[in-house]
Amino acid sequence: MTFVDLNNLKEYELAKGVRARIINCESMSISYVTLDAGVDMPEHKHINEQVVNVIEGELELTVNGESRVLKRGVVEVLPPNVPHGAKALTECRVIDVFQPVREDWVAMMKSS
C-alpha cells in the first residue's frame, strides 16, 4: 500500500502562479494544483486524456475557443491532443488526472 502525504512532495511551478504536486503511478499521473486568483495557464496540449476536477474555486477553461466555468461538481473530460487553457477566476485547487503517465513530467521531475 502506498500512502502519499502531498505535503512531502516537491511543488513544481507549471506556469506563473500555477503550482502542482505530482504523483506518477503505474498507469496515470495525478496533479494537485493550486492556482492563484487571476492567473492564466497558457494554452497547451498533450497526448494524455485528462479529467479536470476543481475542488475549490472557479476555473474558466477554454477549449477550441469555447469557455466554460468549472467548479466543484462541474468536471471536464479532455480527449487526447485537444489544445486547452485556463484562467483562475478565484484561487483554485484542482485535481487533474491523466492517462497514460505524463512522461514529460517524469522527465521534468528527474532533471530537477
Place this chain on the structure above:
Amino acid sequence: MTFVDLNNLKEYELAKGVRARIINCESMSISYVTLDAGVDMPEHKHINEQVVNVIEGELELTVNGESRVLKRGVVEVLPPNVPHGAKALTECRVIDVFQPVREDWVAMMKSS
C-alpha cells in the same frame, strides 16, 4: 469538449451509505463518492489501479490488515488486485480514479 455537471448523473449505491456518481471516459473511470459517517465499504478488489483522493472528511482505509487515515492531502495509490476496504470516520467526499475503465461499472450502468 465534454463538460459534465455531476448533479445530472445518476447516483449509484455501491454499499449501504456509499453513493457514487461515475464517469467512464476513454481510458479511466472516475467516481465521486459520498460516504455517510460511520459506514463501511466492505473489502473488495479489482484489476484496476486506483488512486483514492479524500476531499472532505476522514476515511480509514485498510489494506492487507494495515489501516491508515486518509484526508485532504493524504492520498492512497492502490496497485491492481489488492484487497482493500474502508470505514468513514466522518461523512466523506472522495474522488476515486481507476485505470483501466471499470468494466464492471459499465455493465452495472447499462443494466440499471
